[in-house]
Amino acid sequence: GIQPMMAAATPRTLIQKVARIGMGVSGTLIVIAAIYWIGVGTQRLFPQQAFGILVTLLALLYVGLVWMASRHPDLPDTVSVTDPVRPDVWPTVRTGLFFLIPIGILVWSLTIERLSPGLSAFWAVVAMLVLMVTRRPLQAFFRQQQISAAFVQGLRDAIDGLQAGARNMIGIALACGTAGLIVGAITLTGLGLRMTAFVELVSMGNVLLMLGFTALVCLILGLGMPTTANYILMATLMAPVVVELGAQNGLIIPLIAVHMFVFYYGLMADITPPVGLATFAAAAIAGEDPLRIGIQGVKYAMRTAVLPFMFIFNPLLLLIGIDSWYELVFVVVGSIIGSLAFAAATMGWMRVKSKPIEIILCLVATFMLFRPDWFMDYYQPKYLSVAPSQIYEVAADLAPGKRFVVEIEGMNLEGDELRKTVGTVLPPLPEGATDLDTQAAGRKRLADAGIGLMAFGDMVQISNISFGSQARRAGWEQGWDVVAVKQLNPQRPSEYLVYIPALLILWLIWWRQGARLRTEPQPVLQAGQSI
Template identity: 45%
Template sequence: MDNDVNELVAQVDTGARHPAGLPGKILYGVPIVWSLFQLWYASPLPFQFGFGVFNDTEARAIHLAFAIFLAYTAYPALRSSPRDYIPIQDWVFAALGAFSAAYIYIFYTDLAGRSGAPTTFDLVTAIIGMLLLLEATRRALGPPLMIVAIVFLTYTFGGPYMPDVIAHKGQSLQKVMSHQWLTTEGVFGIALGVSTSFVFLFVLFGALLEKAGAGNYFIKVAFALLGHMKGGPAKAAVVASATTGLISGSSIANVATTGTFTIPLMKRVGFPGTKAGAVEVAGSTNGQLTPPVMGAAAFLMIEYVGISYIEVIKHAILPAVISYIALVYIVHLEALKANMSGLPRRNNPTIAQKLLSFTGIVAGACIIGFAVYYGIGWIKDLAGDAAIYIVGVLVAAAYIGLLKFATTYPELEMDDPNNPVLELPETGPTVKAGLYFLLPIVVLMWCLIVERFSPGLSAFWATVLMIVIVVTQRPLLAYFRKHQTQGEFKRGLLDCVDGLAHGARNMIGIGVATAAAGIIVGTITLTGIGQVMIEFVEFISGGNLMAALIFTAMICIILGMGLPTTANYIVVSSLMAPVVVSLAATNGIIVPLIAVHMFVFYFGILADDTPPVGLAAFAAAAIAKSDPIKTGIQGFMYDIRTAILPFLFIFNTELLLIGIESWFELIIVIVSATIAMLLFAAATQGFWLTKSRLWESLALLLVAFTLFRPGYWWDEIYPPTETLPATQITERAAAIPENGKLRMSVQGENLDGKFISKVVMLPLGKPGDGAERLADAGLEVRTEDGKVYADNVMFGSSAQQVGIDFDWEIVNLEIAADRPPKHLMFIPALLLLGFVAWLQRRRMGPPAAQPQIA
């Protein structure tokens, strides 16, 4: 790997210091201890043995203590600071920072006994801890997140001196430090909790997968399957980046892992350095969107939105898949435009090998998912609680069997991409030589989907299997190959220990980032700026939802230029998610909270390749020896397809698989969304069957939009809802199906005296009398002069949660209109598409020159 790329990955992910002697051993040993602590905390063992049980707050404190200690020892203070030894002041800062972070754990009982009345020592510790956390954040992540945190802290203290629109009464030093450091409202809040409970185990799982050789396996398989196609190395790079997304939640590490092999090969078949780097960047940034292992921000959604991880995966799967399919298609179009070829195969492919294309890879991933859920899932129905033990035995048998099977094929070794003669590996032997790497992913999916374990416990069991694989694969492979086994077990143990150390060092930045982002969340809860932001955005957007979404996307990209994806997501979702949901309701649109959080998640990831600070683009440019700014711009142009998706699924939540009621409807959504994304890619590339004219590209965009959101045009022809008088509220409540929702328009004054008008969806439970169902939802109504008012809204009820307040008027009710299916709009769209295809085919050259889609 290029030294510049190595240095960049170290600076961003693991720390650039590698001292010798005792300091080096400490810097190697402490991450291992951290990994072992996290494994212990995630496991069921503490509860079975009755000791070493940590509650959430204690675990967060220990987690942050490790992160701050390593931030000062692994990351130099300045560019000119030494890399080969650790200065004495950094040891002092590391010890003080670790003590301050662990303070809540060390004095947990004492702090609980004097809640709300911190001592001088408490405050001094909190202040020192806050300052050291900010400096640790600067070292590990650069100045931007530290500056953002300082701005929010300044706002907390300087409320009375702020402009009127954001002014507040201000807070004392004692109140702020107590809130931010001695409670779970600030630094030790939800974000750090997610890093402690979920993220660490998934990052460790990925580090062990990489150490076992899975990264090399995925790259080789991608090249074996796709390298022969037009622009094959670029298509293989996309697929390799998607599969490597299972291993790394870092787009920069993804570029470094796959890019060192893929970028030189892309250049060999005709891609300019800028485009070769851009393809790798676009594929790697999207790696964080790929279920089942997504970026750290995906785990935060579980807590912020209040849904399970399975639901997050369900909502994320379709946009991620069609985004990757479109990127492969963009690469194909680039290859067609430049008349590129693929790499030579070792021998003539069989029919089966020809069928193994990108479509086959996607289908294979789906088959694995269905096999886990339906094929293995019946064991759960048959054996009940004993199923986990039966599956454990089956996995062990499958591991031994697949290892022995792998030894019948040559070992996988990474070729030198700069070798002047390079042939593609044979497909069958390559795929079969590492099938056992899929077992940990199967176990992870089993635990998540069938057993419905928490993400942390699921990652624990998958990581345990990975530890077994890393330790035993070397001696077992040597035994089955009848090679010398002496020393192989020791090498496996060393690989495992290295994986534990590397996984923990990968977590330093995430640990301090989630803690620093907690400062922002603590400021929001302490000052009430969230409500101020709603009014501010509503003012600058003029109440227009699309303007608010564009504003939110811009904030994500601007902050994301300096903030890691996780911190970016925490900041923007905390501030903007309630704003978008509230503004949408005011516009009569019900936007699910998960759709807004996915919106922020997507644009936070896109910031990794956005110039001038897209770090993934800098890593790719270092490998491609191209201009990083041009590489970033080209990568963002390829990622326009990903940038358009969030706007679409805000208005058409079917893309997130929300509101789909049948398999037939699901198939229509998947097929139409895939075709639409391919057409969008063709339109933005200016090339479909041949080079497109401007009006043809516009026509393709129109067709793509219609396939993505047929309801837009249909709503102009047939109103989606019918309005009923509010006086029918009890009758309509009685008619709503079980667990259905009553849609109604409400208006009234909030506590600040501002008049609010919006549409809400009130969830109703079991069938029954209308008045009783409303009461169960926390709403009692009265009628005066033909108008209906909320006579009582129960605290904490569904009615309060959707935003109804006491004495608000229920203006009217809205029910779904009886109208033809909106998918009829596909007919004129496909006719227009056929017309464009006919025109382009007429302009194409003779049959021998016609490009064939691989």
Template identity: 55%
Template sequence: LNGLISGSSVSNVVSGGIFTIPLMKKAGYGGIKAGAIETASSVNGQIMPPVMGAAAFLMVEYVGIPYSDIVRHAFLPAAISYISLFYIVHLEALKMGLRASASQRPRSLRERAIGWALGVSGTIAVCGLVYWIAIGAQALLGAAAPWVLAALLLALHVALLRVASRYPDLPQEIDIDNPVLPDTWPTVRAGLHFLIPIGVLIWCLMVEEMSPALSAFWATVTLVALMLTQRPLIALFRGTGMDGSWRKGFDEVVQGLNDGARNMIGIGIATATAGIIVGGITLTGLGFRMTDFVEVVSQGNVIAMLLFTAFVCLVLGLGVPTTANYILVASLMAPVVVELGAQSGLIIPLVAVHLFVFYFGIMGDITPPVGLASFAAAAISGEDPIRTGLQGSVYALRTVVLPFVFIFNPALLLIDVSGWFDLASVAVASTVASLAFAAATMAWFRERCRWWEVALLLLASFALFRPDFFMDRIAAPYAEAPASKIFEVARQLGEDERLAMIIEGTNIEGEQVRKTVGVQLGAPGDGRKRLQDAGITVVALGDQVQVANVRFGSRAKKSGFEPGWTIGGVLVPTDRPSAHWVYAPALLLVALLWWGQGRRA
């Protein structure tokens, strides 16, 4: 997870792999699998909110939605990707007959369950308390609220250091020859104060809605203050004397600033180079040529278009840091997916397109023959980098499949998900689907799978990931209404729901184009005003309804709306059964396979 803030998969492999790869080799995984696991987990750190290797901040500008929405959309795919990686590591251990590391104090299942339940519930309660205190301070104190919150933050920092002083310092190194798992909650309590800068960053971005640069500034100031004071205060609470603790804290700040500057040199150079490439693409019109090229290659087939786009993003991402990687693929390939998807009648949310190209861009760090993260892991493990990259690519399949899923099923990004029941259903079904897919790729569930069991696991995974595929065969998701109904339909849709429509017009090359587009509407109200707030001005000219204007930089503009085009029809959601009904037989199939393998074992 260090990769979510490092901005580089390679640096994440190097910083964490020097500990984890030798530990995994000692546990019995072997050098190739140990390097592949470290590579897959390090690359996944780039897709995990809230930072996503700094790509989340750029995505705000490219997609045109608030930072909080980026985090909300990106969290579930990243979380289930990590969960399935844990499961893959577990399956590898089962296949090789490995045993878990010893614990300092063995605990029963009941003790572990109670400990985790208390820890999770306590964390949620504390986060809620902090949130409501901050919101209340803003409402009651107005302009003085930042100073009061800063004082409360200082008090929290001192209190957490008081708690940390009661426990041994966290080890700076791991004893590879004698690895012992530390107790979970004492370890967590000893490092709770390290969460304060991350909390400040998220608060500034999501609550105060500051710019990414200003949010990072205040988080850095908080981190510097924490590093300067943590050692003296812990020494004070322990009564060991503060001799040299101030100096050590100052040296750590200087070393941290030095390391941060060194890490940013490579990212800055790569980002500047990416800017030159993007400028050349924009000025020469290569982007339009790329759309035509992909259309010719795919022959209008959406799956072929997505596969080719994924391949191009993979090539563009070879050896490029995360930030520059996203700039390249978002500028060159995201418009291609938006345009060709719309022409194929597929309504793809813009954030899904950008996450699609971003996922495949960073996969270039794993796949051979370049795969810099795989080479870094192989250098630590002493194994062949190509074989490490190939094994890492197998482990990464569970991440590779996710972009194709949320292109066709945006519910995975929590789009068009309403209510806690829908949220829980999507989260549980997607997690089980990812675990079933991981088991199929490893050909191991409770024991080695037969070929037909692998096929059934893939079928269950597909049904859980794409329940709409089966429901669309029973009832159409949309019914076409006359264009004259657009204001009425816009008025009737709920908050944050998408308005889909068919538009026709002449593109910049003089070709007549018909495509399906959608735009997310805001707060309920008059239909005409809701469209204007989304960036579209629509006028009725006799029997025709036209897009009179599309506001520059709006979500509508980035979603493919063009001024002067005619609206051919409005797509109204039909009253069909929920696609969640497909979950029941799919979950039953997974349960039967689990039960059957248990009997065979």
């Protein structure tokens, strides 16, 4: 049978493995933090010269990494099939650390500079082309080899990369073009305007049924469409619908959460029989029936199918709205334990075969770990409603990074009176505007977010929403009335307190199954059998 690749280095002890992992993780975090603070600090201290300084520092970093890699031999281009050897981690990583620079530029442009995805990808591709052209000449210079031949080879690598990228983009371009035709036809014929009413009619206004309907449509479209085209089509048609209907039900759904939801089920379509493309590839490798492999794959995938729904109802799982490092730890640890508990419940097995009551308790603990806010809402609501006349005071006192939430009411294009809950993150006040009074500070923060208001005594109306602003994408409507302003409830305890009973439930199940494991004989599975 297939044998694992043997490590080239001598086996390490458990303490050595833990120490190496800890040093690697901590070193990576320190480097990322240093890059962030150097970049942000340079922009704050030298705003006019920041671009030149950062490009110079990036060039020096690139040259230094190439110099470090040139001191060691290159990795082999191929791996021996008859006698494979697993290379050591650090010698492998240090020979290509500079290839992380384009990825860092892409992430920096998207998250820090807030550039568009297309422009961010453009700068990342430019950086990658510079690396491909200059890497070999720099290594030849440091190794005292011939530079001209290395430069010619670098140019060939860049040209080959552009050609390969163009060939790989043909399928994606065709998929995007086809999806664009469908989206354009739906938009021009007015069918897109009826999509919200259709989904609302089918789901009867229930957000959970609406999400189930969306997931089903993703799976059906994925039977005959590539994943990219499926995602583009569903994200274009259904993402605004989900956000809009969620707002009408008092639920603020971040747009990125809907995109992740659609993308997840678009990927699941690749393993859904009878047309799952990934199952045919797996069947060719395993030499088994594609339909049986698809059914088994769906069984495995359904154990994680609940996660996209949790993205919608608890955006903290997508690291949205996290304010501190310990909150990040709570969310990550709770998500991991919740996923393990859900897997144990769906498999019916933790340490031994679970009893029905243990499966139910595992599902309850899973829900408590994924949705602690649902339980805390019954004790203390997250938001308190205040009068619309206090909208500027609430906006001025809102902490940076927190979502400003209001309830608005108005008439849509079809003449129906609707009420929905919308929210957006307000930018902090500029450095020179900290001496403003409460009214002016709130008005300034709202204006910087693209929101204009008109106040008439106790009535507040949205006068304008800037085109392309976060508020526009979040569903704020021009001409609608603000009927309530949502203020964070200071009396609400931390929702992570719900983790305590959830962990106690799981510990009780673990303890009971441990007692059965020691006292009851356990079945011995033969090859090919399953639980």
